[in-house]
Amino acid sequence: MSVSHEERLAFFELELNLIYDPSIREFTSLCLMAAPEYFFVDCPASSSGKYHPLDELGWDGTIVHTRKVASVAYDLCRGLGCEDNRDLIISACIIHDLRKQGVTSERGHTVKHHPHLASELVTEVHYDTQILSEPQFEMVRTCCGYHYGPWSINPWRKPLTEFTQEELCVYLSDYIASRKSNTINYLTREW
Numbered sequence: 001m002s003v004s005h006e007e008r009l010a011f012f013e014l015e016l017n018l019i020y021d022p023s024i025r026e027f028t029s030l031c032l033m034a035a036p037e038y039f040f041v042d043c044p045a046s047s048s049g050k051y052h053p054l055d056e057l058g059w060d061g062t063i064v065h066t067r068k069v070a071s072v073a074y075d076l077c078r079g080l081g082c083e084d085n086r087d088l089i090i091s092a093c094i095i096h097d098l099r100k101q102g103v104t105s106e107r108g109h110t111v112k113h114h115p116h117l118a119s120e121l122v123t124e125v126h127y128d129t130q131i132l133s134e135p136q137f138e139m140v141r142t143c144c145g146y147h148y149g150p151w152s153i154n155p156w157r158k159p160l161t162e163f164t165q166e167e168l169c170v171y172l173s174d175y176i177a178s179r180k181s182n183t184i185n186y187l188t189r190e191w
Contacts, residue, residue, distance in 0.1 A: 003040040008032045011040065011063050015070040015094055019087045027131045027140075028091040034125055035098040038105035039063075062097050068177035069093045069170075076173055082165040088136055092143035092170050095122060115156050119145035143170040 009016065009029055019025040039062060070093040077086045099117035100110050111117070122141045126132055132140070145156040146163060149171040163171065 003037060005033050008035070008040055012067070012070075012094055015067055015090065018070065018074055018090050021087045023131050024087045024091050024136065027125065027129065028094050030125050030129060030131070031091075031095045031098060031121055034121060036101075036104055038101060039098055042105075042108075062100050065177060066094060066097055069096065069173045072177050073169055073173035076169050076176075080165045080169050080172075082169055085139060085166050088139045089143060089166055089169050092140045092147070092166075093173060095140065096144045096147045096170060096174060112153055115145050115148045115152060118147070119156070139164075139166055143167050147171050147174050149175065 009032060012032060016025055016028060019028060070090050073089050073093045074086065077083045077089055082089065096118050097114065099121055100114045101108060102111045102114070103117060119141045122137065122144055126137045126141075142164070143166055146152060146158070146167045147170050148156065149160060152158075160168065160171075
């Protein structure tokens with residue numbers, strides 16, 4: 001099954017529209033185009049069911065999860081004082097799990113180093129397009145790389161006290177969105 005570019009963008013239409021800067025929106029769209037096919041066909045957020053709620057365990061689980069993460073981050077930016085970088089944070093939230101099962105899905109399970117793979121995707125698209133400024137690129141890259149927080153592995157491991165507000169926002173949004181006790185309506189951005 002092949003998923004067209006239009007279909008890939010349609011999955012994240014609401015989230016892409018949260019990004020006001022057209023360059024950042026275009027960059028994020030290009031990352032979606034470069035994502036592995038499996039992400040859009042069969043990518044549960046958790047294969048064991050331990051780390052994500054029930055609505056994130058189906059074929060589209062990581063898509064559902066990603067939409068929730070972006071929704072949480074949209075509001076959390078203000079609380080963390082990094083609202084000026086909201087577009088970049090939303091971009092990182094959309095990109096953070098695009099390679100969740102690896103560059104190609106051979107095992108059907110989350111790979112521990114997927115934050116590194118997401119940062120590599122950001123780097124690949126950046127060097128191919130040069131759409132973002134270097135500081136914008138670096139922010140999206142590090143927000144993706146550090147999104148696992150204390151569960152990160154090298155080279156993406158550092159104490160939470162050393163996270164930038166933007167990195168913390170993406171990590172916390174990912175963590176909050178994956179909690180089984182939360183009910184987030186990502187379609188209307190209501191809790």
